[in-house]
Amino acid sequence: MSNIIDVENLSLEFLSGEQRVYALDNVSFSVARGETLSLVGESGCGKSVTAMAMMGLLPKASARITSGRIRMAGTELVGLPERQLQQIRGNRIGMVFQDPMTSLNPVHTIGMQIAEAVRRHKPVSRTEAMQRARQMLDLVRIPDAGNRLTAYPHELSGGQRQRVMIAMALACDPELLIADEPTTALDVTVQAQILELIADLKAELGMSVLLITHDLGVVAATADRMMVMYAGRIVEEGAVERIFARPSHGYTAALLRSLPGHGTGRRGRLTEIAGTVPRLDRQLASCLFAPRCGFAEAACSASLPPSRQVEAGHRSACIREAAVFDAMRDNDIVKGWTS
Amino acid sequence: MSLADTAHPAPTPLSRALHHARLNPATVICCALLLGFVLIAIFAPLLAGDPIKIDPAQRLKPPSDTAIWGRDHLGRDVYARAVYGTRVSMLVGFSVAILVTILGVSIGIYAGLSQIGGAVVMRLTDAMMAIPAVLLAIAFASLMNAGLLTVIIAITIPEVPRMVRLVRSVVLGVRQQLHVTAAISIGTSGLPLVWRHILPNTLGPVLVQATYACASAIIASAVLSFLGVGLSPEVPSWGGMMADARQQFRIHPVLMLYPGLLLSLLVLAVNILGDRLSDALDPRKSRRSTL
Numbered sequence: 001m002s003n004i005i006d007v008e009n010l011s012l013e014f015l016s017g018e019q020r021v022y023a024l025d026n027v028s029f030s031v032a033r034g035e036t037l038s039l040v041g042e043s044g045c046g047k048s049v050t051a052m053a054m055m056g057l058l059p060k061a062s063a064r065i066t067s068g069r070i071r072m073a074g075t076e077l078v079g080l081p082e083r084q085l086q087q088i089r090g091n092r093i094g095m096v097f098q099d100p101m102t103s104l105n106p107v108h109t110i111g112m113q114i115a116e117a118v119r120r121h122k123p124v125s126r127t128e129a130m131q132r133a134r135q136m137l138d139l140v141r142i143p144d145a146g147n148r149l150t151a152y153p154h155e156l157s158g159g160q161r162q163r164v165m166i167a168m169a170l171a172c173d174p175e176l177l178i179a180d181e182p183t184t185a186l187d188v189t190v191q192a193q194i195l196e197l198i199a200d201l202k203a204e205l206g207m208s209v210l211l212i213t214h215d216l217g218v219v220a221a222t223a224d225r226m227m228v229m230y231a232g233r234i235v236e237e238g239a240v241e242r243i244f245a246r247p248s249h250g251y252t253a254a255l256l257r258s259l260p261g262h263g264t265g266r267r268g269r270l271t272e273i274a275g276t277v278p279r280l281d282r283q284l285a286s287c288l289f290a291p292r293c294g295f296a297e298a299a300c301s302a303s304l305p306p307s308r309q310v311e312a313g314h315r316s317a318c319i320r321e322a323a324v325f326d327a328m329r330d331n332d333i334v335k336g337w338t339s
Numbered sequence: 340m341s342l343a344d345t346a347h348p349a350p351t352p353l354s355r356a357l358h359h360a361r362l363n364p365a366t367v368i369c370c371a372l373l374l375g376f377v378l379i380a381i382f383a384p385l386l387a388g389d390p391i392k393i394d395p396a397q398r399l400k401p402p403s404d405t406a407i408w409g410r411d412h413l414g415r416d417v418y419a420r421a422v423y424g425t426r427v428s429m430l431v432g433f434s435v436a437i438l439v440t441i442l443g444v445s446i447g448i449y450a451g452l453s454q455i456g457g458a459v460v461m462r463l464t465d466a467m468m469a470i471p472a473v474l475l476a477i478a479f480a481s482l483m484n485a486g487l488l489t490v491i492i493a494i495t496i497p498e499v500p501r502m503v504r505l506v507r508s509v510v511l512g513v514r515q516q517l518h519v520t521a522a523i524s525i526g527t528s529g530l531p532l533v534w535r536h537i538l539p540n541t542l543g544p545v546l547v548q549a550t551y552a553c554a555s556a557i558i559a560s561a562v563l564s565f566l567g568v569g570l571s572p573e574v575p576s577w578g579g580m581m582a583d584a585r586q587q588f589r590i591h592p593v594l595m596l597y598p599g600l601l602l603s604l605l606v607l608a609v610n611i612l613g614d615r616l617s618d619a620l621d622p623r624k625s626r627r628s629t630l
Contacts, residue, residue, distance in 0.1 A: 055524055061454065082528070090525030097524075102517040107539040116535070117525040168525055 002073075003030040004176050004208045005054065010068035012053055022280045023049045025232045026068070031176065036202060036209040038223035038240070040216060040255070044277050046232040047212045048098075051178045054210075055095055056085045073175070091121040094169030098181040100161035104153040110137075110164045111149030117171040136167035139204075140197060159190035166197065173205060180212045195222050216259055220244065225313075228252050231278055231288040234307075238314030244337035246325055248316035250293035253324045256333050287318070295320040295327070366615045372608040379422055380429040387419035390575040399591060408597055411583055421597050423575040427564070428557050428605060431491055435556035436549045438495045439502050444545060446499070447506025448533060451514065457507060464500035472497035472555070473562055480569040490569040494559045498552050505548050509541040516540070543620040550613030554606045561602055577602045 012024040024046050031037045039047050052058045054070055056077065070077040072092065077085070089095075097103040105113060114133035118124060124132070130149065137145035140163040153161055162182060169177060179198060183191035199222055202209050211223055219226050219240060226243055228236040228251060236249040247253045254273045275292040278284075287293070290300035299319055307317040318324060328334050350358070360367045379386060388405075394414035402409045408418040450460040467475070479493035513519065514537060522536045563569040564578025572579060577598035584594035 057520060057523060086526045086528050088526075089523065090527075095521075095524040097517055097521055099517060103521040105518045105522065105536055105540070108535065116522075116527065116531075120526040120531075165521070168521070171525075 002033055004033050004073055005210070006030040006069070006071045007050075007054070008069045008071075010050075010053065010070060011066045012049065012058075013064055013066055014062050015064065016062055020281060022283050023063075023232050024053070025283070027229075027232070027234055028068075029227055029234060029237065031208045031210055033175070033208055034202075034206055035224045036199070036211055036222055038211045038213060038219040038226040039229060040213060040219055040226060041229035042214055042277060045229045047214075047229055048180055049232075050229075051095070051180050051210065051212055054178065055089055055093060056080070056082075057089075057095075087121070090117050090169070090174070091172045092174050093176045093178060094172070094174040095178045096162070096165050096169050096180065096182045099185045100158050100165055101185065103165055104161055106153055109150050109152055110156070111151075114164065114168050114171055117168045121172045132171060133167070136171050137164070139170070139201065140164070140167045142167075157190075158186050159193060162186060162190075162194050163197065166194075166201070170201065170205065170207075174207060176208045176210065177202070178210045178212070181214070182211075183213075183215075183218065191218075198222070216255060228255070232280055233288065233317065235289065235318065236314075236316045237307075238310070238316075241337055242311065242314045244333060246310065246314070246338075247328050247334065248310045248314070248321040248325055249289075249318040250287075250295045250320060250324055251289045251318075252316075253295070253328050254293070256328065256331060259333060293320075295323050363615065365611060369608040369611045369615075372604060373612065376425055376429060376605055376608075380425045383422050383426055387422040388416055390416060390419035390423040391573055392416075399587065409591075409593070411580070411594055412587055413583075417580070417594060417597060420575040420580055421577070421601060424577040424580060424598060425601070425605075427487070427570065427574065427576040428560060428602070430487065431494065431560040432553045432557040432605075432609070434491045435495050435498060435559075436553035438491070439498045439552045439556075440545060440549045442495070442499050443502025443548075444506050444538070444541070447503040448510055448537065448541070450503060450507040451510025452533070452537075460503060461507070464503050467497065467500045470497075473559060476559055476563060477566065477568050480563055485569060485571050487570065487574075490560055490563055493563070493569060494556045498556065502545070502548055502552065505544055506541055509544050510537060513537050513540045547613055547617040547620065550609055550616060554609040554613065557602070557606055557609070561598075 007030065008028050010024055010027045011022070014021040014023055027046070027050060029037070039050065041047050049058070049063075053063075053065065054077065065078055068078070072088065075088075077088070080088075104110065108116075111130055111133045114136050115126070115129035118129040118132045119126075122129075134145050134149055137148055142148055142160060142163055148156075153164070156164065166182075177198070182198065183194050186194060195218060198209060198211070201207075211218070213219060223240050225238065226240050227234050228243070228249060230251045236243060236247075236252050243252060244256070247256055258271045258273060260270055273292055278288055278291070285304045286301045287296070287305050290296040293300065297320065305317045305319045307315050308321070310316050310321055392415065394410070397406075397410045397414035398412055400406065400410040400414070406416040406418060408416075408421065411417055411420070446460060450457040475497040476493040479496055480489055483489040483492070519532070519536050522532060527536065560569075560576070561578035561581070564576040565582045567579075567582060570576055570579065580598040581595055584591070584598075588595055
């Protein structure tokens with residue numbers, strides 16, 4: 001299977017005055033054609049920055065890619081002139097954002113906004129673009145699409161706005177859809193509908209999806225493969241069912257433990273991960289999760305743990321990987337995925 | 340059909356307007372006043388006689404059938420001059436508001452999007468705003484030939500920096516908004532991005548600022564005429580009338596009163612409308628039905 005996106009050793013830093021923030025550190029991954037890859041991690045770990053870097057949407061004044069490559073089907077995106085990037089944005093990569101309440105322009109009708117996405121990339125007339133917009137509304141299951149074209153964003157519910165956003169992102173049949181926490185701002189029933197829609201459209205249109213989320217439930221329901229990110233580094237990567245069945249990083253284990261209990265009817269305090277995400281203003285050659293990790297030993301803080309293959313297609317950057325798995329054997333979720 | 344639709348019949352535009360009018364009588368009065376001034380300016384020839392004709396024999400005559408507000412020190416019809424004076428005030432006010440909006444918005448958007456250009460523009464506006472607007476206007480007016488266009492340009496230039504600063508600050512906020520990033524993410528850029536996504540979202544505050552620019556331009560034009568800069572003295576203008584009346588103030592104070600009152604009324608109407616507009620566009624203040 002060929003890859004649609006290859007990210008290799010991507011490092012990125014933000015500059016603000018004298019301060020430097022090392023937001024991404026040697027991030028490497030690829031998205032195969034037709035697969036859903038999920039990027040998980042807590043707030044501030046670099047998920048969105050990764051997505052924005054792929055789209056070239058980061059502010060040029062403060063964000064700098066210090067090393068690495070992002071290749072889309074062979075085309076290098078890092079350092080690509082703005083004009084060529086524009087031809088890729090919306091055309092070959094579509095993006096859906098976290099907050100549908102603010103991601104649509106309040107002063108234009110949704111039909112115009114979808115048509116705009118079409119007209120940026122295809123030499124079509126205004127009416128043809130509008131027809132396409134109508135098709136797209138049908139495609140994202142908005143009822144009465146013909147009349148909804150002239151609706152303004154404030155006339156739609158959050159879930160419908162997110163559908164419109166998806167329609168905009170997909171209007172030019174992109175090969176990759178980047179969905180940056182598309183369901184975080186929606187309520188639970190609508191979340192499920194939107195995820196189902198993305199999964200359906202992926203199958204219908206044969207595109208790849210990079211799904212960014214902090215919700216492991218979403219990952220389990222929709223993704224083929226997943227990557228766990230912590231403090232700008234990818235700490236574990238593999239097929240979803242393998243990572244759930246054999247968590248091999250202290251951070252993944254902590255995430256799984258902090259999920260509310262399934263089916264056991266257990267009540268009481270939820271398990272949390274002690275401490276907070278480290279400040280990323282220094283480059284540390286150690287496991288950044290070690291200070292919060294229950295499995296940490298002296299060696300974790302001594303050097304940067306290399307990413308090692310745990311099993312076929314499953315990599316982890318944890319030297320305590322065996323101990324983590326041993327301790328997680330009894331976890332309900334892990335047991336559920338092993339059987 | 341939603342519940343709300345069945346509970347109330349859909350309001351017609353007229354019934355909505357009446358509803359707003361009941362809630363905001365001041366807005367309605369100001370609109371009526373402004374409309375009145377516009378009509379007076381347009382139909383001046385139908386409403387009054389010759390404002391320029393000098394008749395020394397009739398000088399300083401009290402109100403009569405031929406001149407209902409009396410005559411000035413050159414025997415000109417004060418009422419006719421006041422009616423025609425509306426034209427100068429309205430023309431200067433509206434032209435300046437439009438010019439300031441066009442110039443201020445273009446320069447302001449540029450300043451908001453370009454980092455270096457923005458810094459340069461901001462220092463220039465700082466420099467211009469350090470000098471009082473009227474002083475600057477007098478300087479520009481005396482550099483050019485007398486005429487209405489001169490007055491308009493002389494008043495526009497000192498008004499622009501205020502609009503530039505406002506637009507820049509709004510643009511700095513708008514371009515951070517997610518929908519602008521979303522527009523870039525579908526491939527929009529350059530002029531279409533500015534035209535379709537940034538400009539329309541700055542128009543609220545711009546509209547309010549334009550009404551204030553209009554009001555201050557009306558005052559500034561009166562000030563210029565009062566000082567005798569810009570327009571030639573025979574052109575009827577409220578400022579000019581007040582300057583003429585100043586010499587007779589002790590004997591005939593009403594000559595000063597007419598143009599002064601009209602000027603105050605017009606500026607007050609424009610300013611109150613600006614305030615109402617600003618309240619209506621401010622999401623924190625607006626009960627759904629202001630304006």
